[in-house]
Amino acid sequence: MxxxxxxxxxxxxxxxxxxxxxxxxxxxxxxxxxxxxxxxxxxxxxxxxxxxxxxxxxxxxxxxxxxxxxxxxxxxxxxxxxxxxxxxxxxxxxxxxxxxxxxxxxxxxxxxxxxxxxxxxxxxxxxxxxxxxxxxxxxxxxxxxxxxxxxxxxxxxxxxxxxxxxxxxxxxxxxxxxxxxxxxxxxLTPEYVKTLTDLEERDPEYYAVYTLGVYAKRTSTIYTRWSVVPTLMSEYTAEVFGVDFGFNNPMSLTRVRFSARGIALKQEVYQSGLTTGDLIQIMREIPDLKKQPVYCDSAEPDRIEELFRAGFNAFPADKDVENGIDYIKRRDIFITEDSPDIIKEIKAYKWQVDRAGNPTDKPLKFMDHAMDSMRYAVYTHGQKYGLRLFGEKKPSAPTAGRKRRERTSEFDNY
Ligand SMILES: Nc1ncnc2c1ncn2[C@@H]1O[C@H](COP(=O)(O)OP(=O)(O)OP(=O)(O)O)[C@@H](O)[C@H]1O
Ligand SMILES: [Mg+2]
CATH class of the missing domain: 3.40.50.300 (P-loop containing nucleotide triphosphate hydrolases)
Structure with missing residues (x-):
């Protein structure tokens, strides 16, 4: 033929x-x-x-x-x-x-x-x-x-x-x-090309690897205590979600579980070209999502409101980058093997360097969408519930099945 x-x-x-x-x-x-x-x-x-x-x-x-x-x-x-x-x-x-x-x-x-x-x-x-x-x-x-x-x-x-x-x-x-x-x-879109060419000013190592496609001497990555696991742990103290909004950049929705062993992550959504409406459609299909808190990029209050009106427990996240990273770095991170973009990002996530090539205390803003969505969830929820999330004190009460009501404070439902 x-x-x-x-x-x-x-x-x-x-x-x-x-x-x-x-x-x-x-x-x-x-x-x-x-x-x-x-x-x-x-x-x-x-x-x-x-x-x-x-x-x-x-x-x-x-x-x-x-x-x-x-x-x-x-x-x-x-x-x-x-x-x-x-x-x-x-x-x-x-x-x-x-x-x-x-x-x-x-x-x-x-x-x-x-x-x-x-x-x-x-x-x-x-x-x-x-x-x-x-x-x-x-x-x-x-x-x-x-x-x-x-x-x-x-x-x-x-x-x-x-x-x-x-x-x-x-x-x-x-x-x-x-x-x-x-x-x-x-x-490729001109926006994505710009993301790559902008790296020249921002990070010589990543400019070499991702823009020029050549090897570069490696500087330290941010998260080192992580591993890939087949599935999420079945015993956990809390389950929450994090959202980093995007359209040209990927929309990232990450499921997070806390347990005595550490923090487990699963990629639920990681895709460009999605509107908030598209995200809502996908979220409706994800089991248990309506019962759990969803911590979102607080720079986008209208989109958070849209999720809230669609029936999700959407809250603005605490976006304190330094403390958030510091908090997460202290735990073991388990990433499910069906989370290719989280794995790709966590391998690449690193500190920005200054002109002299020394690491600063800011992460490089590049391939960081899942890193942001998971940090929003882990750090915001972690701030509120503290050590018991890691089984170090009494575990938090189960949240499932509670009636949803008007939101008076970010955390009222939990
Ligand atoms: N021949 C083509 N026709 C139409 N679109 C294309 C073509 N080649 C690449 N693209 C578009 O460019 C995007 C990037 O290409 P691709 O995923 O193959 O890159 P890659 O080199 O594998 O990148 P990475 O190193 O990030 O894995 C694709 O998702 C696709 O949308
Ligand atoms: Mg590829």
Whole structure:
């Protein structure tokens, strides 16, 4: 079947298509079109190849579902190629003719090792270890009828100067390194481009990594006591939510649980282009949200009022940045694995530096939307309820099921 696709592509797509090396490393700054281009390339190969066995993988499955897997399925739909009968959602496979595309994470080694692959894409490759990479590389021996070489594609930001990618991958002559920046992506808004170019003045390290797409010497990040967990802890003293409003920037809604172990975070919403009305629609679908306090960016009283009128217990947050960060830093933070943007932000969240390169006491305002929404919730609620949230005194009374009434003070309902 001849397929006539009118793809709108960037240089990153073209360079990947033209590459002849067995490993193609897509190293680049933020939003340089790495992921989108590889999604296009995998869709194109899927619908034009013969006997292709293709794998798209990311360290954790929930993140994979929300990013690369979603992009690929959306593209198949956009190009009019998607057929429901070819999509096995349980197995996370999509078939087209003699080809199969599998989505899985390293958490499912059986599935990963059950086949030999013709194409592998490791999305956010620096989340993986070198051992993960090698065990996949050993499985690149599927036979091909087109006589071409099997190929592995990696995509990542150059965040880790001393990691396995710069040391073992980029230095290998059998690896093609395709470097890209926002300049390669003509589909970005001028606002986002400005966010990236403004970094030059504000933070040389992040300007290097996210704007120029090159490694930089690392300065200290703000939160260090955090880890990724499969789910939120089931025993907790309180559950609250935080909102950082956005439209051009992502709207961020984070669920927070307090317990004797620390603070647990789950990404509920992290998406650009949402109005307050859209957010309300989504919030209505989230179980238990109406019963719990929602601490919001206090710079936007009208939007807080809108949430309140829609029936949510929306309150202005205490936005004291320094004390808020200080408060959170003292606890262990557990982030659920289906929170890719919280994980991405917490890795990147760092102190602004002064002209001499010394850290100040202000965080860098860049990729900080989930960091803000979670801080609003943790710090504002924490101020009010103190140590008992961490099981260090009597836990606070359960809040569920209380009748909602007129708001006389921010915390009256709790
Ligand atoms: N060929 C394209 N056609 C239309 N839109 C595109 C195209 N390429 C990229 N974009 C847009 O640019 C956005 C950023 O691209 P993408 O997510 O691929 O960047 P990235 O290099 O993976 O960034 P990051 O390093 O932050 O993961 C996409 O979400 C998409 O909206
Ligand atoms: Mg990407």
């Amino acid at each position: 001849a397929i006539d696709l009118d793809l709108k592509v960037t240089r990153v797509f073209e360079s990947n298509m033209l590459s002849t090396k067995p490993v193609v490393a897509n190293k680049g700054g933020a939003r340089s079109s790495k992921s989108y281009s590889l999604a296009q390339l995998f869709v194109l190969q899927l619908v034009t190849g013969t006997n292709f066995k293709m794998l798209i993988t990311r360290k954790h499955l929930p993140s994979l579902r929300m990013t690369a897997m979603k992009t690929v399925i959306d593209l198949l739909q956009e190009y009019g190629l998607y057929e429901k009968k070819n999509h096995n959602m349980t197995d996370r496979t999509y078939r087209h003719g003699s080809n199969v595309l599998v989505f899985t994470s390293i958490d499912d080694p059986e599935k990963m090792k059950s086949a030999e692959w013709t194409h592998v894409w490791m999305e956010e490759a620096n989340e993986f270890t070198y051992e993960d990479f090698m065990s996949l590389k050993l499985r690149m021996s599927a036979k091909r009828v087109d006589g071409q070489q099997n190929r592995m594609y990696l995509s990542y930001n150059p965040t880790d100067m001393y990691g396995w990618i710069p040391e073992k991958i980029e230095t290998d002559e059998n690896v093609d390194v395709i470097h890209s920046t926002y300049k390669d992506n003509g589909f």
